[in-house]
Amino acid sequence: MTMEKIRPAIIGILIFALMICGCGSAKVTDKDDEKEAAPAAAVAAQRIDDGRTVVGISMPDRLLERWNRDGIFLKNEFKKADCEVVLSYANNLIDTQIADIREMIAKGADLLVVTAVDGAALSPVLEEASSMGIKIIAYDRLIMETDAVDYYVSFDNYKVGVLQGSYVISKLGLKTSDKPKTIEFVTGDPVDNNARFFYRGAMDTLKPYIESGKLIVPSSQSGFYETSTAQWSTDIAQQRLQIILNSYYPNGAQLDAVLCANDSTALGAARALAADYTGRNNVVVTGQDGDVANIYNILNGSQSMTVYKQLKQESVVTVALGKDIISGNSPSESLIEQSGWDFECSFNTTDYNNGKKVVPSYLLRPIAITADNIQKELFDTGLYVRNSSGLIYAAK
Numbered sequence: 209m210t211m212e213k214i215r216p217a218i219i220g221i222l223i224f225a226l227m228i229c230g231c232g233s234a235k236v237t238d239k240d241d242e243k244e245a246a247p248a249a250a251v252a253a254q255r256i257d258d259g260r261t262v263v264g265i266s267m268p269d270r271l272l273e274r275w276n277r278d279g280i281f282l283k284n285e286f287k288k289a290d291c292e293v294v295l296s297y298a299n300n301l302i303d304t305q306i307a308d309i310r311e312m313i314a315k316g317a318d319l320l321v322v323t324a325v326d327g328a329a330l331s332p333v334l335e336e337a338s339s340m341g342i343k344i345i346a347y348d349r350l351i352m353e354t355d356a357v358d359y360y361v362s363f364d365n366y367k368v369g370v371l372q373g374s375y376v377i378s379k380l381g382l383k384t385s386d387k388p389k390t391i392e393f394v395t396g397d398p399v400d401n402n403a404r405f406f407y408r409g410a411m412d413t414l415k416p417y418i419e420s421g422k423l424i425v426p427s428s429q430s431g432f433y434e435t436s437t438a439q440w441s442t443d444i445a446q447q448r449l450q451i452i453l454n455s456y457y458p459n460g461a462q463l464d465a466v467l468c469a470n471d472s473t474a475l476g477a478a479r480a481l482a483a484d485y486t487g488r489n490n491v492v493v494t495g496q497d498g499d500v501a502n503i504y505n506i507l508n509g510s511q512s513m514t515v516y517k518q519l520k521q522e523s524v525v526t527v528a529l530g531k532d533i534i535s536g537n538s539p540s541e542s543l544i545e546q547s548g549w550d551f552e553c554s555f556n557t558t559d560y561n562n563g564k565k566v567v568p569s570y571l572l573r574p575i576a577i578t579a580d581n582i583q584k585e586l587f588d589t590g591l592y593v594r595n596s597s598g599l600i601y602a603a604k
C-alpha cells in the first residue's frame with residue numbers, strides 16, 4: 209500500500225542529524241547544504257515498506273475557527289483509511305510550521321497535507337521531504353514557489369469572490385438604480401494565495417460598476433495590499449474600518465456596503481460599524497466560512513451573507529487523493545469519476561500556477577448563505593444545529 213519507507217533507529221538518527229543541520233532554516237537554503245541533503249535522497253532510495261501509512265497534517269492556526277474543524281475532519285477521515293496521523297497547528301507562525309513539518313518527516317510521514325501560514329515560506333523543508341519520496345498535498349491554500357507540491361485541494365476561490373461581489377450588486381440594486389452607492393473593502397492576508405483569488409473574483413465582478421461611477425469607494429482604498437488584513441485578524445480589520453469610518457463618513461455620511469473576504473474580518477467590520485458608524489442604513493457586510501459567531505450575526509442582521517464551504521467534502525477529497533498518490537498513482541479526472549461522491553468537484557490543470565508550476569487541483573463548490581436561505585441550507589440539512597439551550601454549533 210505505501211511507498212517504500214524505512215523505520216530502523218539508524219534512520220531516526222540520520223533524520224535527526226538532518227534536522228540539526230536544518231534548524232537554522234536560513235542555512236538549509238544555502239547551496240552547500242544541498243550537498244548535505246543528498247543523504248536524504250540516499251535514505252529515500254533505501255526506504256522499505258513496513259505497511260504503515262503515516263500522514264502529517266499541518267494546519268496554520270487554531271484562532272481561525274475553520275482550521276479546527278478541518279483538522280478534525282482530516283484526522284478522522286485518514287484514520288478511517290487506516291493511516292497514522294500527526295496533526296499540528298502552527299499558531300500562524302512560519303518557523304513553528306517548518307518545525308512541525310520537520311517533525312512529521314522525522315516521524316516517517318509518507319504524505320504531508322499542508323495549509324500554509326505563508327505560501328512562499330515552505331519550499332526548503334518541502335523540497336527536502338519531496339526528495340525523500342514523501343508526497344505533498346497543498347490543502348485549501350496553494351503552496352508557492354516550489355515544484356515539491358504534488359496536488360492542491362481547495363474550493364473554487366475565485367468563485368468565492370464572485371459570490372460576494374454578486375451579492376453586493378443585487379443587494380444594492382446596482383443593475384437598476386442610478387444613484388451612486390458607496391463601498392469599502394476588507395480583504396485577506398497578503399501571504400495567503402487564496403486572498404488574491406477572492407479579491408480578483410470580487411473586483412472583476414464589481415469593476416463595471418466602479419468604472420461607471422455607480423459604486424464609489426470614498427476612502428479610495430481598493431488595491432489588494434492597501435485593503436489587506438494581516439493574519440485575517442478581526443482586530444486589524446476592526447481598527448482599519450474604524451479609521452475609515454471616522455475619516456470618510458462623518459455626520460451620518462452613508463456607507464452602503466463593506467466587502468469582507470471572510471468571517472473573521474467581517475466580525476471586525478461589524479464591531480467597527482457598531483462602534484463608529486453614524487449613518488441610518490443597515491450596511492451590507494459580506495463574509496466567508498460560516499463561523500458560528502457570524503451565523504449569529506446573519507441571524508441578527510449585523511452581517512448580510514457568508515460564503516459557506518462544506519469542509520467535510522474537502523477532507524474526503526484529500527484522503528482519497530492522498531491514498532491514491534502514496535500508492536504511486538497520478539490521478540486526474542479519474543479520481544472524481546471513480547469516487548461516487550454526492551457533491552460537485554472539478555479537476556483543474558490551468559488556474560493554479562504557484563510560480564514554479566501549474567499544480568493539478570481539485571476544486572469544490574462554495575455557496576452563498578443569507579438570512580433567506582440559512583435555515584434551509586445550514587439548519588434543515590443538519591450542518592448546523594442548536595443545542596438544548598438554543599446555542600448554535602457546526603455539526604457536520
Ligand code: GAL
Nearest residue numbers: 272274349400402440470497
Ligand atoms: C483562507 C481560507 C478561508 C479563510 C481564510 C482565513 O485561506 O480559504 O476559508 O478561512 O483562509 O482562515
